[in-house]
Amino acid sequence: xxxxxxxxxxxxxxxxxxxxxxxxxxxxxxxxxxxxxxxxxxxxxxxxxxxxxxxxxxxxxxxxxxxxxxxxxxxxxxxxxxxxxxxxxxxxxxxxxxxxxxxxxxxxxxxxxxxxxxxxxxxxxxxxxxxxxxxxxxxxxxxxxxxxxxxxxxxxxxxxxxxxxxxxxxxxxxxxxxxxxxxxxxxxxxxxxxxxxxxxxxxxxxxxxxxxxxxxxxxxxxxxxxxxxxxxxxxxxxxxxxxxxxxxxxxxxxxxxxxxxxxxxxxxxxxxxxxxxxxxxxxxxxxxxxxxxxxxxxxxxxxxxxxxxxxxxxxxxxxxxxxxxxxxxxxxxxxxxxxxxxxxxxxxxxxxxxxxxxxxxxxxxxxxxxxxxxxxxxxxxxxxxxxxxxxxxxxxxxxxxxxxxxxxxxxxxxxxxxxxxxxxxxxxxxxxxxxxxxxxxxxxxxxxxxxxxxxxxxxxxxxxxxxxxxxxxxxxxxxxxxxxxxxx
Numbered sequence: 001x002x003x004x005x006x007x008x009x010x011x012x013x014x015x016x017x018x019x020x021x022x023x024x025x026x027x028x029x030x031x032x033x034x035x036x037x038x039x040x041x042x043x044x045x046x047x048x049x050x051x052x053x054x055x056x057x058x059x060x061x062x063x064x065x066x067x068x069x070x071x072x073x074x075x076x077x078x079x080x081x082x083x084x085x086x087x088x089x090x091x092x093x094x095x096x097x098x099x100x101x102x103x104x105x106x107x108x109x110x111x112x113x114x115x116x117x118x119x120x121x122x123x124x125x126x127x128x129x130x131x132x133x134x135x136x137x138x139x140x141x142x143x144x145x146x147x148x149x150x151x152x153x154x155x156x157x158x159x160x161x162x163x164x165x166x167x168x169x170x171x172x173x174x175x176x177x178x179x180x181x182x183x184x185x186x187x188x189x190x191x192x193x194x195x196x197x198x199x200x201x202x203x204x205x206x207x208x209x210x211x212x213x214x215x216x217x218x219x220x221x222x223x224x225x226x227x228x229x230x231x232x233x234x235x236x237x238x239x240x241x242x243x244x245x246x247x248x249x250x251x252x253x254x255x256x257x258x259x260x261x262x263x264x265x266x267x268x269x270x271x272x273x274x275x276x277x278x279x280x281x282x283x284x285x286x287x288x289x290x291x292x293x294x295x296x297x298x299x300x301x302x303x304x305x306x307x308x309x310x311x312x313x314x315x316x317x318x319x320x321x322x323x324x325x326x327x328x329x330x331x332x333x334x335x336x337x338x339x340x341x342x343x344x345x346x347x348x349x350x351x352x353x354x355x356x357x358x359x360x361x362x363x364x365x366x367x368x369x370x371x372x373x374x375x376x377x378x379x380x381x382x383x384x385x386x387x388x389x390x391x392x393x394x395x396x397x398x399x400x401x402x403x404x405x406x407x408x409x410x411x412x413x414x415x416x417x418x419x420x421x422x423x424x425x426x427x428x429x430x431x432x433x434x435x436x437x438x439x440x441x442x443x444x445x446x447x448x449x450x451x452x453x454x455x456x457x458x459x460x461x462x463x464x465x466x467x468x469x470x471x472x473x474x475x476x477x478x479x480x481x482x483x484x485x486x487x488x
Contacts, residue, residue, distance in 0.1 A: 066316035066356050069161070069228045069380050073308070074320045074372070076126070076232075077297065078119060078170060079239040079337060081326030082112070082349045083459055084287075084294060092252060094294040097302040098351070102319055104360070106353030107397070111366040113434070114325045117345040117411045118338030119172040120145035122324040122369070127152045127179065129373030129388030132410055133485050139338075139425050140415035146178035151385065153373045154182030157230045160382040165219070166232040167211050169202040173234060183232075184224075187214070201236035203245070204300035212307040220311055228380075229313070233304075237297040238327065240267045240336055244292035251295060253288035260286055268336045269423055278330065287329050318358075318379055322369055323348040331460055338411060338424050341432040341441050343461035346409045354379065358397045366407050366434070367393060407434040408484055433481035438470075440477035450474065 082088045086095045087103035088110070115125035121132030124146040128135060137145045146152065154164045165185040173179040180186035187210065190202045211233055219225055243249070243262035258264075260282040270276050278286065308314055326345045328334045337345055348369060352358050357379065374384040374392040384392060395402055409432045414425035429444035434455070439462065443449040452474040453462040467474050 066354075068316065070354060070357075071229045071231070071313055071317040072157070072162070072320075072376060072380065073231045073233070073313075073317055074376070075235070075322070076123065077235045077238060077321070077323045077349075079236075079325065079327045080294065080323035080349060081344055082323075082347045083344070084291060085349045087351065088349060092291055092295075094291050095298045095301075097298045097305075098321060101302070101305050102321055102351045102353045105355060106319070106351050106360060107358050108362045109350040109352075109367050110362055110364050112322065112348055112350035112369060113366065113407050113409060114323070114346045114348050114369050115409055117325045117341055117409065119170060119324050120177065121410070123173050123179070125368075125370040126322075126324070126372055127154070129153070129370050129385070129390035131370070131389045131408065131485070134389065134487060138412040138415075139419065139421040140412070142172065142177060144178060145172070146181065148178055148181065150178075150181075152181045153376060154230065154232070156182070156377055156382060156385070157380065158182045158184065160377075160380060161227055162230045162380070163219070163224045163227040164230045164232075165214070166234075167207055167214075168232075168234040169207055169236045170234060170239075185214070185218075201239055204235055204237050204297045205303075207233065207235065208300055208304045208307070212304070212311075215307075215311055215313070235297055237293045238290055241265075242286065242289035242293055244289060244296045248292035248296040248299075249289065251288075251292050253285050256281075256285040256288070258282055258285060262289055265289075272335050272339070272424060283330055290327065290329070317354075318376070319351075319353040320372060320376070321349065321351045322372070324369075332462070336424065338421070339426055341409050341411055341430050343439075343455065344459055346432070347461070359399075363396055365396060365402055366405070367402075368407060404436075406480060406484070408432065408481065410485065431481050431485055433477040433484070435477065435480075438473060438477065440474050440481065442478050442481060450478070452477070 084090050084094060085098070086093050087099040087108060114122045116122040116132050120142050121135070121137040124135050124137045125132055127146060128150050130150065132138065135145075135147060135150065154166070158164045164183045165187075166180070166183045167187045168174065168179070169190050171191055174188050174191060175186055189210070190206070211231070219229070241262055242265065249262070258281065260278055265271065265286055271278060305314070308317070325337050326348055327337055328340065328342065328344050331344050332340060332342050334340045334342070350367065350369060368390065370390045371393050374388060374390050375394060377384045378392045378394040391402065391405070393402070410430065411426060412429045413427055414422040416422070428446050428449070431442050431444065433440045433442070437455055439453050439455055441451040450467055451462070451465050452467040452470055453465060455461050456463055
């Protein structure tokens with residue numbers, strides 16, 4: 001695809017012309033702020049009904065196979081760990097709309113693992129089907145997290161006749177970092193707003209309004225709508241800072257009066273540095289704020305699905321909801337993300353809804369989020385590339401099994417002590433290798449720190465380090481990992 005010199009030259013000419021056009025355009029449109037959207041978008045004033053849409057939405061599942069290539073809606077929620085999603089058995093009803101609209105009639109993957117524990121490499125793997133180390137995606141290479149030499153999911157879909165549109169709210173997956181490859185529209189207008197940065201994020205109501213407005217004004221009724229649609233929407237709500245709008249800020253912990261408010265915890269840097277130490281009661285509140293963000297997102301998810309339904313984009317549409325990574329709240333004495341490879345950080349929700357093709361139910365098969373790349377291409381009836389690390393999950397939809405496989409994840413150390421990531425990145429490069437319920441976390445260059453666990457079914461998933469008692473098993477997994485991560 002990219003070996004054609006002529007194509008490269010044409011792309012260069014078009015991109016240069018596009019830059020000239022953009023440079024001559026007026027200022028970007030003024031987008032609504034969180035304060036302007038949060039209160040007006042809350043479905044009801046009663047916090048007990050916080051996640052219910054004002055107009056009930058019902059799943060439109062059918063057992064009849066759809067005709068023609070499906071529209072594809074890929075939703076990625078930053079920092080959402082699986083065990084805080086009510087569809088995965090969480091004690092709080094954080095995601096009742098997601099549970100009803102997608103999980104109830106879709107397939108829920110109980111053991112979905114991200115390739116990395118922070119945003120850039122995790123999303124690069126999802127979009128490429130290739131592990132971060134082969135992409136050379138790390139703390140040191142954020143500017144080229146998804147290299148231009150890589151053929152992406154959006155490029156394959158675009159070549160296969162899809163109209164491709166992405167709406168993002170995280171600088172880590174911006175156009176500058178390679179993520180716009182293959183998208184006809186890649187909207188990152190929110191990143192131009194002065195009050196938006198890596199932590200002061202755009203909320204769900206704002207991005208939903210932008211996406212639905214674009215679908216109504218720009219896509220529907222034009223020649224674009226004659227093609228199947230690939231829609232990629234990226235949400236930031238559960239990411240630090242945990243500051244859900246009212247009433248979600250007090251939904252799960254209305255009586256707390258301690259220091260770890262949204263502002264007190266902030267992005268967690270003082271906690272990570274050991275300058276302050278939250279008590280158990282403080283941690284309860286921090287998690288309540290996080291869960292409030294999730295429930296707020298879920299309330300807006302209902303409005304989003306209603307908008308798609310009104311536009312005729314619910315039928316013959318493949319819906320996928322997942323996360324780039326999870327989050328830590330003091331487990332293993334670690335916080336937030338990008339700092340380790342424990343399950344709380346890399347086990348994420350993965351839900352797929354495509355009635356007539358994907359059966360409803362639960363899959364216990366260990367999978368990885370980057371498996372979405374070949375899986376989506378299969379479901380779109382397009383050929384999958386042969387040089388990816390991911391595997392298609394399509395056999396599971398036909399009642400078949402996947403061959404036994406090993407699950408891998410990775411996170412690199414900061415490139416230097418003065419690098420912007422040094423406050424959160426691990427001291428050494430970390431690699432995890434999981435097979436048949438056993439998981440090795442090995443510290444590259446520091447074998448004395450290696451960890452081996454027989455995984456538990458709930459958090460803490462890694463409880464008893466058996467690196468000494470199971471030395472032979474650990475060495476076998478280590479050798480397997482070294483081969484895997486050394487590939488080019």
